[in-house]
Amino acid sequence: MSDHPVTPLDAVMSPARIMALMGEVETAALMEAAGAVALDAFGPIVTYSPKVFIPLTRLCRDVCHYCTFATTPRRMDSPYLEMDEVLSIARAGARQGCREALFTLGDRPEDRYGAARSWLTDHGYDSTLAYVAAAARAVFEETGLLPHLNPGILSPDDYAMLRPHAASMGLMLESSSERLCEKGGPHFGSPDKRPAVRLASIAAAGEAKVPFTSGILIGIGETRFERVEALCALRDLHLRHDHIQEVIVQNFRAKPGTLMAGHADAPLEELLWSIAVARLILPRDVSIQVPPNLQPDALESLIAAGMNDWGGVSPVTADHVNPEAPWPHLATLDEASARAGRILRQRLAIGPRHASEPGKWLDPRLAPSVRRQVDGQGLVRADDWHAGSGLAAPDLILGQQTSPRISRILAGLAGGQEPRREAIATLFTADGGDFSAVVQMADRIRQEAVGSTVTHVVNRNINYTNICLYKCGFCAFSKGSTKALRGPAYRLDLPEISRRAVEAVERGATEVCLQGGIHPDYDGETYLAIVDAVRTAAPSLHIHAFSALEVHHGATTLGLPIEDYLARLKAAGLSTLPGTAAEILDPDVRAIIAPDKVTADQWIQIMRAAHGVGLRSTATIMFGHVDNYTHWTSHLLQVRALQRETGGFTEFVPLPFVHMEAPFWRRGASRSGPTYREAVLMHAVARIVLHPLIPNIQVSWVKMGPDGAAAILDAGANDLGGVLMDESITRAAGGVHGQLFDQPAMARLARSIGRPLRQRTTLYDLLPEEADPSASREHQLERT
The missing domain is CATH 3.20.20.70 (Aldolase class I)
Structure with missing residues (x-):
């Protein structure tokens, strides 16, 4: 040295x-x-x-003394590759899994060689660069390979x-x-x-x-x-x-x-x-x-x-x-x-x-x-898994060696250092040994914070309408008319909402989750009537209802301050709020995916107001579309800051973007959801960043599938959410999971990772074992 x-x-x-x-x-x-x-x-x-390398022409006006690529017309059958030759090379590459077509060629050979000028004229091109443009366009359109061009001085x-x-x-x-x-x-x-x-x-x-x-x-x-x-x-x-x-x-x-x-x-x-x-x-x-x-x-x-x-x-x-x-x-x-x-x-x-x-x-x-x-850092997606697709969770490359930068970040956080923006964003890049280190730390924190028990709630979704005034680019659930892409538009009347609430109780539910589109005929009284219909028909149900957008719409239509309207909802029987409509708490992202929805600041204000009137809520993030790791980091830090202020969040719920039927994905305006690695990391990093302020991290089995959910329960999550009778929003987006994931199935999942399953209330109180079917010997010992 x-x-x-x-x-x-x-x-x-x-x-x-x-x-x-x-x-x-x-x-x-x-x-x-x-x-x-x-x-x-x-x-x-x-x-x-x-x-694949496509040598469009080996003629060149320069003479480099070390080059064997450039040659002369008399040593070539043709000055340029014909278009069908170009496409043949590209198709062969596409069949072998290539993603790039590298066009190599000499610099403006027509300036030096008459044979090049004649060929271009005969083929209808006024220059080599014009032929490069045509060939690159044809390769992309015919094969999907992305052209990289090396045509010389431009x-x-x-x-x-x-x-x-x-x-x-x-x-x-x-x-x-x-x-x-x-x-x-x-x-x-x-x-x-x-x-x-x-x-x-x-x-x-x-x-x-x-x-x-x-x-x-x-x-x-x-x-x-x-x-x-x-x-x-x-x-x-x-x-x-x-x-x-x-x-x-x-x-x-x-x-x-x-x-x-x-x-x-x-x-x-x-x-x-x-x-x-x-x-x-x-x-x-x-x-x-x-x-x-x-x-x-x-x-x-x-x-x-x-x-x-x-x-x-x-x-x-x-x-x-x-x-x-x-x-x-x-x-x-x-x-x-x-x-x-x-x-x-x-x-x-x-x-x-x-x-x-x-x-x-x-x-x-x-x-x-x-x-x-690509994934959130611009690299090629490492597998074919997509949220909601039903595909088996892929194996991830693990390792024992942790890079110095990840080691420094994790050591600082373990030592009580406040999470820093750049450090959190770096955690989302973790792969191999770095990924293993992040996941293991998240799982250790989960064990220390809430133990080994996997929890769930028995609930029913009632999506009372899919007709919506808003045009969120990610949403395949809402319909503007009866000419809907996936199924007809609908609106449930109050008797049907009441009937479904009663049926939920009969099927063992302790919670009903109420959400829907913003129907043009709805106002603040509508939401109050919905709460009253459920509370009257099923007094024992915990009413978990209304996103920040619905709250905002209800308050605005009645001309009430947010706090006053939330107080009226609570008095009518509302118990807690879902933390949906958060998506990504970043103005630039929201301007693309939901420009007419509540802003990030409004979402924070509505959650703060709800907590202030005694209504607790969940917090969510919908990730993997036009966002990146910096946006994810900002979202987590804003949730953390509000929780430190109010203590009103019961859990954090990452929701991987399901892309298949999303309008802006179909237009080519978004990524294809997060990768599996990113989905696992979101739960793990959330556990690390939100500790000890939010004790519960929920994994969506609807988005991740049972095997993905099992893996995430070993990566910092402790809750499976609800059994979700009649889930329809993810299925509208093309997801294959939904409707119902019953307690025996949840017990099998928990048992597969050596963990006990317990039923909880919406506020995370465990049911007594004698009243908890998921804790019964029959469910715990049922054969897989």
Whole structure:
């Protein structure tokens, strides 16, 4: 280890200053520092993109002295791939599970070759870039693969033409050295390799809001200082435009038949030094990518040096730029990543950070595809599970090794540290060993707070109307007319509501849950009449009714303050409120998913008022649509703050978004619900963040299914909610669970994880064992 420690770098430090600080530091010390930065920034995840390479043309107007990709017309059957050839390659990739189509090609070959000009004219294109646009559009429309384009130097007009058809684009800077463009240098005779020209093109990509890939090529005659200069130039462009998703650090390999065939390959030591320096110079949100096929025997060392992305790996096509270097098998990358304490994950052609904001970084034609493929951090969904789908809960990758950043956060929280916004958001990224650590801590807290008993309530849902004035983008339950997508519109009259309440009592219910759409004929008196109908017909029932939206509508229509209307509801017999209509307590999210609904502030005010008049309530979150981990964090902290103030929440209920029939998912405006990993983490993180203020975390068996619910009961949850006779809202959204999950089924579920089941009241008082069917020997010992 060097006696010179690695000094943290300022965000705009000059290349000269950086070299002065790093010049005497040994590579091993740089690697150690860079590896720690990568682990802290990206956690244990190492990404790759399953892709096909489409060499649209191998003609190029430049002459790079190390390149075997570019050739001449007389060595080709055709200057360009025909469209059917392009689509054939893309379809083969799609069949093999690829998600990206990488278009590789030379730079504007029609400027140099008549054969290229003739082919383009004969096929109806005025330029190579016009054909690139047409081919990219055809590939996306025919196969769903997301195009990534590497067409060379582009102007602002070029980006405007290509952006509607590309998820991302790329241009290697290679080097910032003008010296390499002089006679005898590797870039002599290639005007497009001028650093100023390339930097201007990369800057134009930023102006055009194009997610971008760039990089450096090491070992072609540049100095270490010139590498640092190039990295600083990319750093500065990204700080200006925020568009660079990854920087490739690629080692030169000499190729026979080129002018540099006798030039020595870049040594591994130089590659590791360059990776580490790149990681230390570049902003933490920029990935460092290293092609695994160019150093197949040093994969773990590459990770240790600070890389976090393997780039594109194809199960179908060769690396046309380095044909001598076959792609490693994915199992090899997986094993090497695991040996380095990392987890291999797929990403799209658009990197995860930019994929999390498709409305900003993608054309509307591409954004829906990206939304539907990614999770809350912009990575490809790791499995096919969806909330409410009925699919079996998938196995998650677990591990023993916890990353330093998660270890620090959990240790701080265990020591009594107040939950902090950035730390909580980081917990939602937990995977592998990090995931295991978060879940285990949540389960320990659950055991300490409420013990091992799994609780439930016997209840009935009465959704008294599905006709609604509001147009929430996530809701497939409400109908604006009888022309409804899933079943007819309806409105129950008071006698039918009373009949169902009586029937609920006869079937053993202790609670009735009343919610519905905001019918245009309803006012505050309607809700009072509904409560009275239930209380008169079934005096013993606990009436759990009315979302914050219904309360707001009732109060507004009567011209009453919220507190006064809630007091009237309580006097009429209302017992508690469900904490629904919360969705995500963030104005930006609500403006998309429910722009005409109660605001986040109004929801908080209504819950505060309810608690103030002696009505307790649940708190919920509906997650996995257009939200992200920062929004989830803000929601949890707002619930925590209100609970500290009022103590009125009985439980916290995460509700994974069921997407199948949701209107805004069908329009391509939302993700496909949370992943299974995210759904489990929401319960675990909620347990950790809300402890000790909210003692009960409920899992929705309707959303998660029995096996998912069982797993979450081992991840911090302690309550299964209600048996839910006649649940209809989730089923309207396409969920297959619902209607009834009876006590014997709940007993089997609890027994499968070695826990006792007990029936509770709405306020979490346990029924005496002699009055609790779920505690009976018959139910506890019933065979699965």
